[in-house]
Structures are given as C-alpha cells and as structure tokens.
Amino acid sequence: MTSTTSLVVFIAALTLVACQGTASKTKSTSKDWCISGGTIYTANDANTIIEAVAVRDGKISYAGPNTGEWCLSNSQTQTIDLAGAAMYPGFTDAHGHLLGIGLREMTLNLEGTKSIAELKERLAAAVTTTPDGETVFGRGWIETHWPEKRFPNREDLDEVAPNNPVILVRADGHAAVINSAAMKAAGITKKTQSPFGGAINKNAAGEPNGMLIDYAIDLVEDLLPSLTEARKEEAYIKGAALYASRGWTNIHSMSVIPADVPMLNRLAAEGKIKIRVYNSLDVLDKQIMGKMKAMDTVEDDQIITRAIKLYADGALGSRGAALLAPYSDDEKNEGLMLMKDEQARSILQAALRNGTQVNTHAIGDKANRLVLDWYEDAFTSVPKSEWSNPDPRWRIEHSQIIDVADIPRFAELGVIPSMQPSHAIGDLHFAVDRLGPNRLAGAYAWQALIDSGAIIAGGSDAPVEVGDPRIEFYAATQRMDLQGYSNENWNREQRVSAESALKMFTAWPAYAAFEENVLGTIEVGKAADFTAFDRDIMTASADDVLTAKVEFTMVGGDMAYQAK
Missing domain, CATH: 3.10.310.70 (Diaminopimelate Epimerase; Chain A, domain 1)
Structure with missing residues (x-):
C-alpha cells in the first residue's frame, strides 16, 4: 500500500472510513462454551457443516451433530443458542493496516x-x-x-x-x-x-x-505532525475493537513499524487488544533479519511477528503500478518500480537463510513478474541446505494485474497471492481506461489462480478500503460493485464460489501465516475463534450478505464482541 519511509508509514496509519459500531466489553470470562441452534460452517472439506461446537479452555473439544452427550458442561460453561444465526471459523483480514484502521x-x-x-x-x-x-x-x-x-x-x-x-x-x-x-x-x-x-x-x-x-x-x-506513542496506542486499541465489531478475529497487519511490536505485545497482554495480529514489518534493512527469530517467539499466540513487507511498485489509480507496456491512458508512462534487482536479491537471500517470511507489494504485471523472478532467483541461488525454513510461504500482496502467462508460476513456486476482492469492484470502474480490455484478462484473477493450484489469502487493505468482511465476501462471490453493476470488462468468470470465498478469509490466511494447525477451520483441538452473523452468508442473496449483522466474535474462547 505504501512506501517504506517514515512519511508514508505515517500516511499508511491514517484512514477515512467511518467507524461502524464499537466492540462491547466481554460479557463472560469463561473459555468454556456449548454452541448450537444454527448452521455452523467449518471450512473443513471433510466435515463442512455441523450442528454443535463445544469449547473447553479456549479450544474446540467437540464439533459435530447436536445429538448425544456432546455438551459436557461445568459450573463455568456458558451456552449459546444461535437461534438461526450462522457461525463460521473466525474471519481473518489477510492484508490490513491496523494502525491506520484505528486512526x-x-x-x-x-x-x-x-x-x-x-x-x-x-x-x-x-x-x-x-x-x-x-x-x-x-x-x-x-x-x-x-x-x-x-x-x-x-x-x-x-x-x-x-x-x-x-x-x-x-x-x-x-x-x-x-x-x-x-x-x-x-x-x-x-x-x-x-x-x-x-x-x-x-x-x-x-x-x-x-x-x-x-x-x-x-x-x-x-x-507532518509527529505520531506520538500515546496516539499510536489509542489507535491500535480502537482499530482492534472496530475489527472485532465487524466480525474479524485476526488481521495480518502490514507496514508495521518495528518499534511498535513491544507495544502490541503489551496491549494484548493487558487485554486491550482482543483480536489476533500477525505482523509484517515495514523495513528494507536486511539487518533486521537477525532479530526476526526472536520476534517470532512470544508469550502467547495472539501477536506474532515473523514477516517483512517489501514494495515493488506503486498503485494503479495513480498510474504508479509498474506495467509491461505503457498505460492505455498515458502512453509515455509505464509506472514506477520501487526496488532495484540488487536490493531485492540481497534482502531475499538473507530472509531465506533466516526463515523470515517475505510479503511483497506488487500491483502491475511488470511488478508481479519481477517479484516472481526475484523469488525464484532466491530459491535457486540459495542452497536448500541453507534455508532456515524449507517451506517459506512467501507472498505477493495484491497480485492485482498479472500477465496470464505468469498465473501458473504462483503455484509452481509455492508463492501465495494475497488479494483484496474489494479492489476489483472499485478499480474496475477505471482499470479498463488504465489498461485497456485485453490486459484485464489477468486482473484480479481469483478463480484462475485457484484453478492453477494456488491458494488466496483474502484481505481488505483497510484503510484503503472499508475493511468489512461482508464487502470482501460479496466482492469475491459476486464481482459486482455495491450497486450491483458489472459489464463485460468485469470478467465475472473470475468470481469464486461461496466455499472458496469462505476459505479465502479463514483456512487459507491461516496457512499463509503458518497457523493452519491451530486456526482457520472448526476442528477439535484448534482455537475457538468464531465469527457469527445473523444470517447464512453462504446461501444469502447478494444484498443480504451486505446487510448481515455480526452476532458475536470469539477469539480463543474469549468473547471479543457481542451485539447488544
């Protein structure tokens, strides 16, 4: 979203989207729950829909039919009757800017x-x-x-x-x-x-x-005025509370200032941040690599820091996205690259040896191709015996405009496209002017990437976009703007099924953060992270998805938000 310098980090911290409600205080301190009375989607292909979930000490102890002695309660157990509402694994925004959301x-x-x-x-x-x-x-x-x-x-x-x-x-x-x-x-x-x-x-x-x-x-x-520690602390608290109220249980927070990590750990320990945060640090200094392993070790699993954020190019709207051919509406302009080959090579090789996950911003088709080239070069130039992590799971953030020839390379290289569906329903109003219709064949190509074997970590890029899981789910499944408009340039064959959309915001972000064994699906042994809406967004009409209300957001058995 932004550059790596102090000014643009400040800019990335600011936003203009109105707050849609506030998170309530926790109504119960219990981590033991019995939940039933509505449709429960697991995002687990082996057992996709269930009727009941039991939670003990913040972890799922039962997930199955509402029969027999599944709800083994004790004096601390709380019961939730969904009363027809639908529950899902906790929704994750795989690309947002928490500081900006709060400010x-x-x-x-x-x-x-x-x-x-x-x-x-x-x-x-x-x-x-x-x-x-x-x-x-x-x-x-x-x-x-x-x-x-x-x-x-x-x-x-x-x-x-x-x-x-x-x-x-x-x-x-x-x-x-x-x-x-x-x-x-x-x-x-x-x-x-x-x-x-x-x-x-x-x-x-x-x-x-x-x-x-x-x-x-x-x-x-x-x-610009300085961003004080007190102001940042308030922003992080407000951003996390807002996200809990919208149904998010987790955010992969991009462009995080490295010095803010201790603050985030402290606020979580004090109970002032109730959602999970997976940090991607905004640095270009390879010296930070030596500190990443220490940052990966935290007192609990709520705040994780193990990734860095790099920037390959600018944005499409401002004609800064780097393209293989000039802009259709600015024939002397091919966009801007924000990194040089030698700079990328040095950082990526150090990251591979250190086990640091790399998440690189790339919008244009040239930028996406070069990032894939840089990743492939690192994978081949560093002997696998020197890789700290044999499964690095490097990501390309946005992956918006891809030459169709490069789409299969994501799965072939094991690179994760981290994409924000709402960009398509906004950008495509002007993308045809910037690119012409032909290049849109590889634009926001969700289904083509999935068909090629890639998984998509779905996010919002808030505060660039609203940061609402309903809008992101709608955009992924409908590929229409919020007024229901589309045309031949929208390439609606790239919209995804409700099942894929659910995974884009649950199971696949968990994998993209090395957390698939503890988060992302409703299965026995995993953390009790749930999002509940008042209606079934998997089967609801498009309009009903956008007007769904959050009933509650649970993180590790703790109620982060409950509707009043």
Missing part, C-alpha cells in the same frame, strides 16, 4: 468526495479551524469518478488554503496533492529532481503542479 477518524476525511469542487469545500472547512502556518493533512480522495476528469492540483488548493501547507493523500496512499505553501516549505521547485520510485508531476509550463507520486511524497514528510 481513521483522527484526520481530515476525504472519503466519498465527489468532485474537485467538493474537495475544496471540505478543505476550506478544515482551514477555518487550523491556525495559519499549520499543516492541514487529509486522506481518502479518488478522482476516477469526478466530473473534472483530472487529478487535483496546487492551484485548486491555493484558492481555499493560501496560508497553510496542505497535504491531501489519495485513498491508496500512493499519491498526494500539495499546495504552493507546502511546496515552498518543502523547497520543491522546477529544478527539484524526482527521487527513484517517485514522480513530481508537472504542468504544461514545466512547473510542479502539486501532484506527488509514491516516493516523491517523502519530500514533504517534515511538514
């Missing part, structure tokens, strides 16, 4: 902005409460549906904010528009060179027009 309401919210005119209105309102000279920061705009049919520029912002530096980041975190005051404060002029992996867009006169792409955003990082 989503702590900045100027530009989500849903319908035009440059409205962008200026929202900015003008923020300026009225900001002292002259203080930076106004916001995030969440997407220009693809705007009537002006262009990016905003510094002149737009100058009209309403002449006396404050302004930095407004696109929803994907890969582009920002700044005003003249910010440009002056950062020392950006006509002579300023674009950094590697970034672009300073210019107007017809050759002057910077205010749009900064990818690593060029770093040029204004000194204008």
Whole structure:
C-alpha cells in the first residue's frame, strides 16, 4: 500500500472510513462454551457443516451433530443458542493496516468526495479551524469518478488554503496533492529532481503542479505532525475493537513499524487488544533479519511477528503500478518500480537463510513478474541446505494485474497471492481506461489462480478500503460493485464460489501465516475463534450478505464482541 519511509508509514496509519459500531466489553470470562441452534460452517472439506461446537479452555473439544452427550458442561460453561444465526471459523483480514484502521477518524476525511469542487469545500472547512502556518493533512480522495476528469492540483488548493501547507493523500496512499505553501516549505521547485520510485508531476509550463507520486511524497514528510506513542496506542486499541465489531478475529497487519511490536505485545497482554495480529514489518534493512527469530517467539499466540513487507511498485489509480507496456491512458508512462534487482536479491537471500517470511507489494504485471523472478532467483541461488525454513510461504500482496502467462508460476513456486476482492469492484470502474480490455484478462484473477493450484489469502487493505468482511465476501462471490453493476470488462468468470470465498478469509490466511494447525477451520483441538452473523452468508442473496449483522466474535474462547 505504501512506501517504506517514515512519511508514508505515517500516511499508511491514517484512514477515512467511518467507524461502524464499537466492540462491547466481554460479557463472560469463561473459555468454556456449548454452541448450537444454527448452521455452523467449518471450512473443513471433510466435515463442512455441523450442528454443535463445544469449547473447553479456549479450544474446540467437540464439533459435530447436536445429538448425544456432546455438551459436557461445568459450573463455568456458558451456552449459546444461535437461534438461526450462522457461525463460521473466525474471519481473518489477510492484508490490513491496523494502525491506520484505528486512526481513521483522527484526520481530515476525504472519503466519498465527489468532485474537485467538493474537495475544496471540505478543505476550506478544515482551514477555518487550523491556525495559519499549520499543516492541514487529509486522506481518502479518488478522482476516477469526478466530473473534472483530472487529478487535483496546487492551484485548486491555493484558492481555499493560501496560508497553510496542505497535504491531501489519495485513498491508496500512493499519491498526494500539495499546495504552493507546502511546496515552498518543502523547497520543491522546477529544478527539484524526482527521487527513484517517485514522480513530481508537472504542468504544461514545466512547473510542479502539486501532484506527488509514491516516493516523491517523502519530500514533504517534515511538514507532518509527529505520531506520538500515546496516539499510536489509542489507535491500535480502537482499530482492534472496530475489527472485532465487524466480525474479524485476526488481521495480518502490514507496514508495521518495528518499534511498535513491544507495544502490541503489551496491549494484548493487558487485554486491550482482543483480536489476533500477525505482523509484517515495514523495513528494507536486511539487518533486521537477525532479530526476526526472536520476534517470532512470544508469550502467547495472539501477536506474532515473523514477516517483512517489501514494495515493488506503486498503485494503479495513480498510474504508479509498474506495467509491461505503457498505460492505455498515458502512453509515455509505464509506472514506477520501487526496488532495484540488487536490493531485492540481497534482502531475499538473507530472509531465506533466516526463515523470515517475505510479503511483497506488487500491483502491475511488470511488478508481479519481477517479484516472481526475484523469488525464484532466491530459491535457486540459495542452497536448500541453507534455508532456515524449507517451506517459506512467501507472498505477493495484491497480485492485482498479472500477465496470464505468469498465473501458473504462483503455484509452481509455492508463492501465495494475497488479494483484496474489494479492489476489483472499485478499480474496475477505471482499470479498463488504465489498461485497456485485453490486459484485464489477468486482473484480479481469483478463480484462475485457484484453478492453477494456488491458494488466496483474502484481505481488505483497510484503510484503503472499508475493511468489512461482508464487502470482501460479496466482492469475491459476486464481482459486482455495491450497486450491483458489472459489464463485460468485469470478467465475472473470475468470481469464486461461496466455499472458496469462505476459505479465502479463514483456512487459507491461516496457512499463509503458518497457523493452519491451530486456526482457520472448526476442528477439535484448534482455537475457538468464531465469527457469527445473523444470517447464512453462504446461501444469502447478494444484498443480504451486505446487510448481515455480526452476532458475536470469539477469539480463543474469549468473547471479543457481542451485539447488544
């Protein structure tokens, strides 16, 4: 989602999606439960639907029919009658940004902005409460549906904010528009060179027009306020509570600042974070590799840190995704690579020897091909006798635009595509303009990847997207936007079955985090992580999936959220 520098880590921490409810306090301290009264899906092919589940000390002790003496209760046992609701293995968001999810309401919210005119209105309102000279920061705009049919520029912002530096980041975190005051404060002029992996867009006169792409955003990082420890702690707590209320029991948190790991461990130990967190650290320094094994050892299994996040390219919407051929709507632009071959080779070989999982952001077809090449090179150049883990399970985060010839390589190399279905129902409104119809054959190719033998770790990329399991499940199975629209460019043959969609958010993320023996399915001996909705989303209509309500979220036998 973002670059690896401090500014874009800060940007990745911010979000603009409104909170949809709050998690309640735990209503019971018991880890013993008897649950029945509704359809229970296991995500286990050997026993897909059951009637009853018993939990003892936070683990599943029974999973089967509602007959006989299955509910062996004691004085601590609590009974749950689903009353027709449906229960599933705990849903996992395999790609989100927990810090950003928590901070989503702590900045100027530009989500849903319908035009440059409205962008200026929202900015003008923020300026009225900001002292002259203080930076106004916001995030969440997407220009693809705007009537002006262009990016905003510094002149737009100058009209309403002449006396404050302004930095407004696109929803994907890969582009920002700044005003003249910010440009002056950062020392950006006509002579300023674009950094590697970034672009300073210019107007017809050759002057910077205010749009900064990818690593060029770093040029204004000194204008941002610092993110204090107290602010981060509050954000992590709020983000985890929000996710529990939406039905998530686990998040694979991307772009995590390494120094935040002790804080996360402490907050979990204090009971302030109730969901599981699988961290992927935002680093490019191979020196961190030597510390990864120590980080992998924690007091419990709630917070796990064993992966790093790398970045191959930018985003499609801002034309920073690296393509094999130029953009259809910008014939001089092939996007941006954010890593060099020698840099990738050094890091990947060290990671393989150390047993560190590698999760690399790649959007464009060129970036996905190069990451597959880099992974394959590491696998072949490092003797297997030197691999710390013979099953590294490296991932490509997003895997959005893939040349069809490269689709089989994921399964062949054992690489996991970590994909966010909601990207397709938003991006495909403009992807045909960026790519043309032919390249969309390998875009968001969920079913083709599954057919090739790959498993997909499903996520949301919140705060880029909402971060709602209902939307992700809907997107995966319907491949229509939220208004039910699709056309021939949507390639709806790439939608997946409800059974596959369930695995994308349960069993397959567990495998992608080396946790398939303890999480991901409802089986005896595994952790009691459950998500319950008021209706059966496996058989519900599309509209009913989107309006399902979370009944409860259970993590390790502890109730993380219950509907009031």
